[in-house]
Amino acid sequence: MNRYLNFFIAFFAISGDLYAAEAGMPQLDPKYWASQAFWLILVFAVLYFSISKFYLPKIKNNLDDRENRIKDDIEDANKSKELSESKLKEYEKILEDAKKEVIKIQIDSKAKLDKDIKEKKEKIEKEIEKELIQAQKDIAELKKSSISDIHNISKEIAANIIEYISGDKLNESSIKAAVEEISKKNVGRYL
Amino acid sequence: MQQFSVYKMGPEINIGGIDLSFTNASLFMVISAAIILLFLFVGTKEKKIIPGKVQLIAEMFYTFVAKMISDTAGSKAKPYFPFIFSLFMFVLFCNMVGMLPYSFTVTSHIIVTLIMALFIFIAVTIIGFTKHGFKYLSIFVPSGVPAVLLPLITVIEIISYLSRPVSLSVRLFANMMAGHTMLKVFGGFVISLGLLGGWLPLSFSVALTGLEILVAFLQAYVFAILTCIYLNDALNLHH
Numbered sequence: 001m002n003r004y005l006n007f008f009i010a011f012f013a014i015s016g017d018l019y020a021a022e023a024g025m026p027q028l029d030p031k032y033w034a035s036q037a038f039w040l041i042l043v044f045a046v047l048y049f050s051i052s053k054f055y056l057p058k059i060k061n062n063l064d065d066r067e068n069r070i071k072d073d074i075e076d077a078n079k080s081k082e083l084s085e086s087k088l089k090e091y092e093k094i095l096e097d098a099k100k101e102v103i104k105i106q107i108d109s110k111a112k113l114d115k116d117i118k119e120k121k122e123k124i125e126k127e128i129e130k131e132l133i134q135a136q137k138d139i140a141e142l143k144k145s146s147i148s149d150i151h152n153i154s155k156e157i158a159a160n161i162i163e164y165i166s167g168d169k170l171n172e173s174s175i176k177a178a179v180e181e182i183s184k185k186n187v188g189r190y191l
Numbered sequence: 192m193q194q195f196s197v198y199k200m201g202p203e204i205n206i207g208g209i210d211l212s213f214t215n216a217s218l219f220m221v222i223s224a225a226i227i228l229l230f231l232f233v234g235t236k237e238k239k240i241i242p243g244k245v246q247l248i249a250e251m252f253y254t255f256v257a258k259m260i261s262d263t264a265g266s267k268a269k270p271y272f273p274f275i276f277s278l279f280m281f282v283l284f285c286n287m288v289g290m291l292p293y294s295f296t297v298t299s300h301i302i303v304t305l306i307m308a309l310f311i312f313i314a315v316t317i318i319g320f321t322k323h324g325f326k327y328l329s330i331f332v333p334s335g336v337p338a339v340l341l342p343l344i345t346v347i348e349i350i351s352y353l354s355r356p357v358s359l360s361v362r363l364f365a366n367m368m369a370g371h372t373m374l375k376v377f378g379g380f381v382i383s384l385g386l387l388g389g390w391l392p393l394s395f396s397v398a399l400t401g402l403e404i405l406v407a408f409l410q411a412y413v414f415a416i417l418t419c420i421y422l423n424d425a426l427n428l429h430h
Binding site: 025026027028029031032033034035036037038039040041043044046047048050051052054055056058059060061062063065066069 | 195196197199204209210211212213214216217220221224227228231232234235238239240242246249250253254272273274276277280281297299300301302303306307364368
């Protein structure tokens with residue numbers, strides 16, 4: 001600032017001669033000092049009152065409004081954020097519960113299924129065994145009946161053969177005795 | 192120095208033997224104040240949450256001055272905010288209007304700046320005494336000074352306090368006047384050196400115009416911030 005002033009003073013000293021014709025510094029002429037002071041005070045007073053009464057409160061209100069609005073908006077946003085976070089937690093909890101339940105259901109149903117399968121298997125096995133026994137019985141019976149059938153058939157065949165060869169009819173009881181004798185010897189080989 | 196001369200406009204107004212005629216200086220005070228009021232009127236016409244251009248600039252001025260006051264003088268200075276805002280705007284717009292060619296710079300007159308500075312000085316002194324009583328005199332006795340130096344320091348403090356209105360007014364006045372004088376001198380060189388050599392001073396003139404716009408803003412800011420600092424002394428006492 002001082003350098004600036006010095007520069008100005010030096011400059012003024014040089015240029016002073018150039019403008020000497022123009023009556024020096026009008027600032028130092030007291031002719032209109034009172035007028036300038038009067039108008040300055042008047043104009044500034046009007047300016048001050050209109051600024052302080054009208055414009056500054058308006059600007060302040062508006063700035064406050066904006067600040068409140070921003071504060072409210074931020075508050076709202078925070079509330080929404082909290083709400084959404086709690087909802088998210090709730091949702092996650094529900095999801096986890098559901099998962100647990102699914103696992104439980106899986107385990108339960110598996111156990112039930114296993115049990116069911118086991119029961120059915122046992123039942124079927126029993127039935128199979130029963131049928132097997134029945135079949136064995138049937139086979140045994142069939143064997144017995146087939147042996148007697150074979151006896152009869154072989155008896156008839158024998159009688160027919162004898163009759164064909166010799167032309168005689170042998171009595172049945174002797175044929176029967178002969179067939180039984182032979183079959184007793186050989187039946188073990190076929191059955 | 193014709194650009195600084197004051198002349199009467201319209202009829203002579205004479206109250207109690209004092210000439211209070213409307214002059215070109217008065218005219219430019221009125222023009223500056225009118226521009227400020229018009230600007231603030233447009234800036235506050237629409238109360239929008241998302242401001243328009245003029246509203247934004249008005250709000251920027253508001254927050255700029257508000258921040259300046261709260262930074263330098265604290266929260267106690269809030270009641271003086273309208274005054275400092277008006278002062279800053281008035282000095283700034285007077286300086287800026289003075290930058291227009293053929294206009295008149297109100298603040299380039301020592302009487303104008305002196306009256307503002309004296310008003311501030313007297314007001315600050317009254318505020319200091321009403322807030323703190325005779326304790327206000329303690330600003331002349333800074334703490335932490337060795338006892339030997341105390342009388343000297345106190346005298347210096349008193350002189351510096353009393354020279355406040357002079358330094359405040361002369362700073363603004365001299366800056367504005369020096370700038371305009373320099374512009375005029377370089378302008379004169381342009382004419383006298385003619386088409387051949389006039390380009391150098393012309394380019395200086397252009398650069399100086401930019402500098403002067405900066406100075407116009409800076410001096411308004413300095414004027415306002417020094418007022419805040421004086422106010423801080425009166426309100427908070429620590430020096």
